[in-house]
Amino acid sequence: MISLASRDILHGWGKFVFTGIGLGLLIGVTLVMAGVYRGMVDDGKALLDNSGADLWVVQRDTLGPYAESSSVHDDTYRGLLGLRGVERAANITYLTMQVRKGTQDVRAMVVGITAGQPGQVPGWPPYLVAGRQITRGHYEAVADIATGFRIGDRLSIRRNQYTVVGLTRRMVSSSGDPMVFIPLKDAQEAQFLKDNDAIWQSRRRTEANPALNRPGVPGLLDAVLASQSTNPYVNAVLVTLEPGYAPDEVADSIRRWQRLTVYTRAQMEDILVGKLIATSARQIGMFLVILAVVSAAIVAFIIYTLTMDKIREIAVLKLIGTRNRTIAGMILQQAVALGLIGFVVGKIAATFSAPFFPKYVLLVPADTIAGFAAVMIICVLASLVSIRLALRVDPAEAIGG
Amino acid sequence: MRALKLQGRTVAMIAIIVPLVLVFAYVAMRSGPLAPVKVTVVRAQEGTVSPALFGIGTVEARHTHRIGPTLAGRVKRVDVHVGDRVRAGQLIGEMDAVDLSDRVRAQEATLKRAQAGIREAEARQAFAQAQARRYDKLSALQATSEELAITRRQEREIAEAGLIAAREALAGAQSERAALVAQLDNLKLVAPVDGVVTLREAEPGTTVVAGQAVVELIDPASLWINLRLDQVNAGGLASDLSADIVLRSRSAETLPGRVLRVEPKADAVTEELLAKVVFEHPPEPIPPIGELAEVTVALPLVQAAVVIPNAALRREAGEVGVWQVKEGRLQFAPLKLGATDLDGRVQVREGLTEGDEIVLYSERALSRDSRIDVVPSLPGAER
Numbered sequence: 001m002i003s004l005a006s007r008d009i010l011h012g013w014g015k016f017v018f019t020g021i022g023l024g025l026l027i028g029v030t031l032v033m034a035g036v037y038r039g040m041v042d043d044g045k046a047l048l049d050n051s052g053a054d055l056w057v058v059q060r061d062t063l064g065p066y067a068e069s070s071s072v073h074d075d076t077y078r079g080l081l082g083l084r085g086v087e088r089a090a091n092i093t094y095l096t097m098q099v100r101k102g103t104q105d106v107r108a109m110v111v112g113i114t115a116g117q118p119g120q121v122p123g124w125p126p127y128l129v130a131g132r133q134i135t136r137g138h139y140e141a142v143a144d145i146a147t148g149f150r151i152g153d154r155l156s157i158r159r160n161q162y163t164v165v166g167l168t169r170r171m172v173s174s175s176g177d178p179m180v181f182i183p184l185k186d187a188q189e190a191q192f193l194k195d196n197d198a199i200w201q202s203r204r205r206t207e208a209n210p211a212l213n214r215p216g217v218p219g220l221l222d223a224v225l226a227s228q229s230t231n232p233y234v235n236a237v238l239v240t241l242e243p244g245y246a247p248d249e250v251a252d253s254i255r256r257w258q259r260l261t262v263y264t265r266a267q268m269e270d271i272l273v274g275k276l277i278a279t280s281a282r283q284i285g286m287f288l289v290i291l292a293v294v295s296a297a298i299v300a301f302i303i304y305t306l307t308m309d310k311i312r313e314i315a316v317l318k319l320i321g322t323r324n325r326t327i328a329g330m331i332l333q334q335a336v337a338l339g340l341i342g343f344v345v346g347k348i349a350a351t352f353s354a355p356f357f358p359k360y361v362l363l364v365p366a367d368t369i370a371g372f373a374a375v376m377i378i379c380v381l382a383s384l385v386s387i388r389l390a391l392r393v394d395p396a397e398a399i400g401g
Numbered sequence: 402m403r404a405l406k407l408q409g410r411t412v413a414m415i416a417i418i419v420p421l422v423l424v425f426a427y428v429a430m431r432s433g434p435l436a437p438v439k440v441t442v443v444r445a446q447e448g449t450v451s452p453a454l455f456g457i458g459t460v461e462a463r464h465t466h467r468i469g470p471t472l473a474g475r476v477k478r479v480d481v482h483v484g485d486r487v488r489a490g491q492l493i494g495e496m497d498a499v500d501l502s503d504r505v506r507a508q509e510a511t512l513k514r515a516q517a518g519i520r521e522a523e524a525r526q527a528f529a530q531a532q533a534r535r536y537d538k539l540s541a542l543q544a545t546s547e548e549l550a551i552t553r554r555q556e557r558e559i560a561e562a563g564l565i566a567a568r569e570a571l572a573g574a575q576s577e578r579a580a581l582v583a584q585l586d587n588l589k590l591v592a593p594v595d596g597v598v599t600l601r602e603a604e605p606g607t608t609v610v611a612g613q614a615v616v617e618l619i620d621p622a623s624l625w626i627n628l629r630l631d632q633v634n635a636g637g638l639a640s641d642l643s644a645d646i647v648l649r650s651r652s653a654e655t656l657p658g659r660v661l662r663v664e665p666k667a668d669a670v671t672e673e674l675l676a677k678v679v680f681e682h683p684p685e686p687i688p689p690i691g692e693l694a695e696v697t698v699a700l701p702l703v704q705a706a707v708v709i710p711n712a713a714l715r716r717e718a719g720e721v722g723v724w725q726v727k728e729g730r731l732q733f734a735p736l737k738l739g740a741t742d743l744d745g746r747v748q749v750r751e752g753l754t755e756g757d758e759i760v761l762y763s764e765r766a767l768s769r770d771s772r773i774d775v776v777p778s779l780p781g782a783e784r
Contacts, residue, residue: 129782169779348428
């Protein structure tokens with residue numbers, strides 16, 4: 001038995017292939033859209049993975065440090081280290097800002113990491129792609145490669161200049177901004193330090209305040225001014241646990257004895273995925289649904305048109321006594337072949353275009369398989385309409401009209 | 402003819418479908434989470450580590466002389482301006498004496514009165530002595546009564562006591578005057594050392610309280626840097642280590658220095674150790690007090706050790722170590738680390754031998770089961 005479908009495809013192969021490629025691009029966009037959603041979720045998880053923490057200790061009753069601002073005293077960690085089950089505790093600060101390099105600036109999340117050795121302190125970038133980790137206690141930076149910085153570049157953060165000594169990858173904030181790691185003391189200063197004009201103005205205000213500038217108490221004004229330009233706060237304390245301790249138990253004891261809010265990894269994921277990116281995720285999800293519906297409609301329409309184009313040939317087939325099953329099989333096979341070409345082209349297009357998106361696009365194999373199943377189901381369903389039309393055609397049309 | 406045409410179509414069809422399938426297969430295998438992780442490797446090498454400590458500090462003067470009055474008063478004049486060099490003993494200002502000079506003059510009058518009083522007492526004493534002597538002779542000749550003679554003797558004693566009192570009154574008046582003059586001198590503001598004026602805090606006419614400074618002096622030869630170092634990164638800090646000083650305003654220039662002393666008291670709040678670093682040669686021009694300086698303190702070299710870059714260090718299951726590449730498979734090697742230097746070289750005490758191949762950079766976090774693809778450098782990382 002000859003394959004009617006392949007014969008027909010070969011008959012008009014150019015049209016068929018180009019239709020398939022067009023469909024493929026549409027499927028590619030849908031896959032990328034799913035990838036964008038996965039990328040957003042993965043950004044959040046990458047943030048948590050990279051911090052290397054088991055517990056996040058933040059200001060009481062806040063959802064910090066990622067979803068809300070939080071500040072705790074920078075000596076809080078000493079109390080935490082004394083608790084049972086706590087292995088390491090390290091201060092960390094996060095500040096999203098424009099990092100300047102020469103005339104251009106890049107939106108980045110500046111992370112202040114506690115001094116120490118790589119691997120010993122949570123919060124450090126866990127791996128690099130070039131350069132080295134920070135060794136000096138001041139004025140060095142490790143940047144995510146997505147910032148576009150290179151090793152040796154000089155960055156300006158507030159009034160200080162930092163040298164990029166290392167590059168890392170996939171270190172992003174929950175909103176996808178690349179990270180720049182700098183030593184904690186510098187970061188504390190960057191977070192708090194105003195520009196020089198503001199400092200002068202605030203000094204003048206303090207000097208004008210008779211309660212703080214008393215002629216009979218020399219030195220009081222200096223002390224007040226000095227206390228105004230220090231920042232003994234950090235945004236969170238990252239805690240890692242000794243093996244064998246349950247995160248919830250230790251978190252409870254910190255809540256109880258240190259009077260601070262603590263989140264475990266699971267809770268933090270809930271906050272990031274469930275609260276921080278919830279609206280954007282729904283937005284993307286909505287787009288995904290619309291794209292899927294539009295793709296389905298277009299596939300149905302294309303197959304319908306392809307069938308309509310050869311309605312006369314189908315009538316001839318019927319006239320010469322071809323069985324309905326053969327005709328239905330031809331249309332179904334064509335639809336599935338179209339879907340296959342579309343899927344393959346779509347997957348290739350999605351994979352090669354993914355790195356060019358400004359935010360991270362994560363193509364998950366499960367999504368690809370689900371996408372494949374969806375394409376096949378849509379093609380089969382779409383072909384049903386055409387099959388019904390083809391079977392109803394009057395063989396007389398082959399010689400009439 | 403027909404078969405050929407069909408064949409032509411088939412060939413075209415195959416020409417499109419086959420590359421498509423091949424590309425698809427490549428894409429499915431080489432991207433996404435199934436793809437191998439690109440890594441670069443490096444061999445652990447025998448080498449030297451030149452450890453150093455890095456900290457920042459501010460330029461300070463070892464001795465700051467805050468010169469002001471010992472009593473509350475009004476500033477009369479200040480002769481020096483900020484930046485002037487002064488010599489030890491030089492008059493740099495004066496407080497207003499108000500009524501002090503009048504009181505000195507009054508005291509001089511009192512002094513003269515006391516001198517006059519002495520002269521009077523001397524005259525009395527001389528007369529009383531002469532009288533007493535005369536009556537003594539008359540009494541010996543029985544030419545006068547015993548009682549009169551005794552009276553004259555008593556008068557002489559009184560006159561002598563009067564003289565002593567008058568002399569003491571003079572000494573008192575002299576001391577009183579000396580005290581006032583000393584007070585007058587104390588109103589002069591005098592430079593105690595050779596130095597440079599750094600502050601002129603009060604202008605003539607200003608009232609200052611006791612202890613408040615009018616002029617501040619520093620000795621420019623005594624400049625040092627108050628260095629602060631993170632406590633975790635300050636191992637090995639000691640006196641007499643050589644240091645490189647870079648002043649913020651002269652970042653192109655490295656000035657040689659030396660650690661003078663490590664402060665016995667550390668800063669508990671900022672968790673820093675404090676040390677004083679002196680310049681080997683006093684810099685010219687004098688850097689301003691309070692300028693920020695970056696100091697690199699060199700520690701003794703660590704010779705002949707297995708050395709790895711710090712970018713290779715990872716943490717796995719609570720241990721610091723590196724991913725070792727053995728026959729294309731990954732194996733985590735926990736390490737004991739020694740000295741580190743500022744270029745990111747780390748000495749390995751235990752866990753690696755020379756020539757072991759370890760993962761330096763990786764695209765992603767690695768695990769024992771990661772498939773790796775060793776490349777010379779990671780995409781995007783090359784300059």
